[in-house]
Amino acid sequence: MRRMGMHMLKKGFSFQGPAEGVHALKSWITPEDDLFLVTHMGFLNIDPEHWHLDVDGLVGNPTRLRLPDLQAMPQREYMSFHECAGSPLTPTVAKRRIGNVIWKGVPLSLVLEHAEISKQASFIWTSGLEWGEYAGVEEPYQKDLPIEKALAEEILLALEINGRPLTPERGGPVRLVVPGWYGTNSVKWIGSITAANRRARGAYTTRFYNDPAPSGLKPVWGVAPESVIVSPSPNDLLLADVPTEISGWAWGDREISTVEVSVDGGGSWQTATVGPRKDKSWQRFELPWLPKSGQHVLLCRCTNELGEGQPPCDARNAVHAVQVVVGN
Ligand SMILES: Nc1nc2c(c(=O)[nH]1)N[C@H]1C(S)=C(S)[C@@H](COP(=O)(O)O)O[C@H]1N2
Ligand SMILES: [Mo]
Numbered sequence: 057m058r059r060m061g062m063h064m065l066k067k068g069f070s071f072q073g074p075a076e077g078v079h080a081l082k083s084w085i086t087p088e089d090d091l092f093l094v095t096h097m098g099f100l101n102i103d104p105e106h107w108h109l110d111v112d113g114l115v116g117n118p119t120r121l122r123l124p125d126l127q128a129m130p131q132r133e134y135m136s137f138h139e140c141a142g143s144p145l146t147p148t149v150a151k152r153r154i155g156n157v158i159w160k161g162v163p164l165s166l167v168l169e170h171a172e173i174s175k176q177a178s179f180i181w182t183s184g185l186e187w188g189e190y191a192g193v194e195e196p197y198q199k200d201l202p203i204e205k206a207l208a209e210e211i212l213l214a215l216e217i218n219g220r221p222l223t224p225e226r227g228g229p230v231r232l233v234v235p236g237w238y239g240t241n242s243v244k245w246i247g248s249i250t251a252a253n254r255r256a257r258g259a260y261t262t263r264f265y266n267d268p269a270p271s272g273l274k275p276v277w278g279v280a281p282e283s284v285i286v287s288p289s290p291n292d293l294l295l296a297d298v299p300t301e302i303s304g305w306a307w308g309d310r311e312i313s314t315v316e317v318s319v320d321g322g323g324s325w326q327t328a329t330v331g332p333r334k335d336k337s338w339q340r341f342e343l344p345w346l347p348k349s350g351q352h353v354l355l356c357r358c359t360n361e362l363g364e365g366q367p368p369c370d371a372r373n374a375v376h377a378v379q380v381v382v383g384n
Contacts (some may be wrong), residue, residue, distance in 0.1 A: 059185065060104050060249075061106025065224060067098040067188055069155070078152050078376070081305065084146050084340070085135075086155030090217060093225050094153070094340065096197060096260075097188030100245045101224040109165060109167075109213070109230065113250035114182070116172030121230055129162045134210050135233035135335040137307040138242075138353045141276045145191060152284055156305070156338045159233045161214035165207045167249065177251035180206035182232050185247035193259045199243050201234065201257040205277075208233045210336065232275035235336040237307040238278050240265050278309035282367055282373040283341065285317075285356040294382040295347035304376075306330065307338035308359040314359045315341035321353035321377075322368075328356070346375035347382040356377045 074080035104123050111119040138232045140153035168180070205211065214233045214370050215221060222228030229243025234241040240260070246345035255261060266273035283306035288294055302319070307311040311333050316325040331340040333382035341356070357375045366375050 059106060061103030062185060063101050064097075064186060064188060065099040066306055069190055070095050070098070072243060076289065078139065078154065078284040079286055081155065081284075082334050084156065084337075085218060086157055088220070088226070091138065091155040091157065092140060092153040094239065095186075096190035097246070099225050100184070100186035102185065102229060102245060104309075105164065105228045105372050107229050109247060109249065111167060111171040111249045113252050114174040114177040115168075115251050116174065116356035117170070119167075119171045121167065124291075126162050126230060130167055131162050131215070132158055132212070133158055133160045133338045134212060134235055136210070137279070138212075139279055139282070139307070141237055141240050141265065144240075147267060147372060149369045150372050150376075151330050152376065153239075154282075154284065154305070154307070156307075156340075157217050158219070159212055159214045159235070160216040160219075160232070161207060161212035161233070164211040164213055164232070165209065166371045168206065168251070171267060174255050179252050179255055181250040181252055181256040182243045182246055183248045184243050184245045186245050190330045191264070191364070193263070195223060195258055198256050198258040198260055199201055199241050199245060200252075200261050201241065203212075205234070205237075211261050214317070225284050226267050227328050236279060238265075238279055240376050242327060264360075269366040279307065280312070280373040281308035281312060281360040281364055282306070283312070283315055283366065284376045285354055285357045285378045288354070288378070288380050290379055292380065294347055295381055296382050296384050298347070300347060301342050302328070302345050302356075303340065303342040304336050304356055305338040306341055308358075308360050309336070310360040310362055310364070312339050313361050317343045318348070318355040319345060322355055325357075349382050351381060352380050354380060
C-alpha cells in the first residue's frame with residue numbers, strides 16, 4: 057500500500073545501536089541516541105498531514121483517525137523497557153538490544169471503544185504503512201494481539217518517546233507500543249487496526265517470531281526474564297583490592313525478584329541488591345566487589361516473581377558474561 061506523502065528513507069533490514077553495546081546503557085532512562093533501532097523493510101517517512109489510521113473489522117463504528125483527532129484524545133505516559141527479540145532467522149541468539157524509555161500516547165482501548173468494538177472480536181490486528189522485502193517476503197508488517205492484551209491500560213498508540221515526538225526512524229508520527237512484550241509487537245508507522253475473531257495469517261505472525269513449543273509454535277510475546285552487566289565493561293581499568301561495584305539492569309514482562317552475580321565464571325553466585333520497578337521499567341542491580349588481580353568472567357542471572365530464570369546459553373535471554381582484567 058503506497059500512500060501520498062510517504063516515502064522509504066532507507067530500504068532493507070537495518071539495525072542501529074550503541075557501539076559499546078549494553079555497556080553504553082548507564083542511565084535509568086535511555087537517551088534516544090543510545091536506544092537501538094530496528095526495521096525489516098526500511099524506514100518510512102510520513103508527512104504527518106497525510107497520516108491516518110483506519111479502524112475496521114468487527115466494529116460497530118468503522119473509524120478513520122487523523123493526527124489532530126488522536127492528539128485531542130486523552131493521553132498517558134508509561135515507562136517501559138524496550139527490547140528486540142533478535143533476528144527471527146536466528147531466534148536462539150541473544151542480541152541484548154535493550155533500553156528503558158517513557159512512551160506517551162493514547163491508550164489503544166480508547167480507540168477501540170470509540171470504534172465500538174464487537175464482543176466477537178478476540179484479536180486485534182495492526183499493520184505498518186511501509187513496504188518492501190524482508191527474507192524473501194514482500195508483505196505488510198502486520199502483527200496481532202489477543203483482545204485482553206489489546207485492552208490493557210499500558211498498550212498505547214504512542215506519539216512521543218522521552219518527551220519528544222517520534223522521529224520517522226522511531227515509527228512516527230504514531231506507533232503501537234506493547235510494554236512488557238518483545239519489540240516486534242510494537243508496530244511502527246501504524247496505519248490500520250482490524251478487530252477479528254482469529255489470529256492474523258501474515259508472515260510476521262505465522263512464520264517469523266514464533267518459537268518451537270511442545271504444543272506447536274509459541275508466538276514471541278511476553279519478554280522472558282533477562283539481565284545484563286553494564287559496569288564494569290571489558291575496557292574498564294580495574295585495580296586489585298580497590299573497592300568497585302558490579303551493576304546492571306534486569307527486566308521482563310513480570311517483575312524481577314532476584315539477581316545473582318558470579319565473579320568466577322559461574323563457580324559461585326552472590327545475591328545482588330535489586331532496585332524497584334516503575335510501570336514495566338527495568339530494575340537496577342548492584343553488588344560491591346573487591347577484585348583480585350587477573351582475568352575474571354563476570355556473570356549475572358535473574359529470576360522473576362513466578363520463579364522463572366535465564367538459561368545459561370542458546371536462548372535470546374541467555375546469561376550475560378563479561379570478561380575483565382584486573383591489574384595490580
Ligand atoms: N512497521 C514496523 N514495525 C516494527 C518493525 C518493522 O520492521 N516495521 N520492527 C519491529 C521490531 S523487530 C522491533 S525490535 C521494534 C523496534 O523498535 P525501535 O526501532 O523503535 O527500537 O519495532 C518493531 N515494529
Ligand atoms: Mo526486533
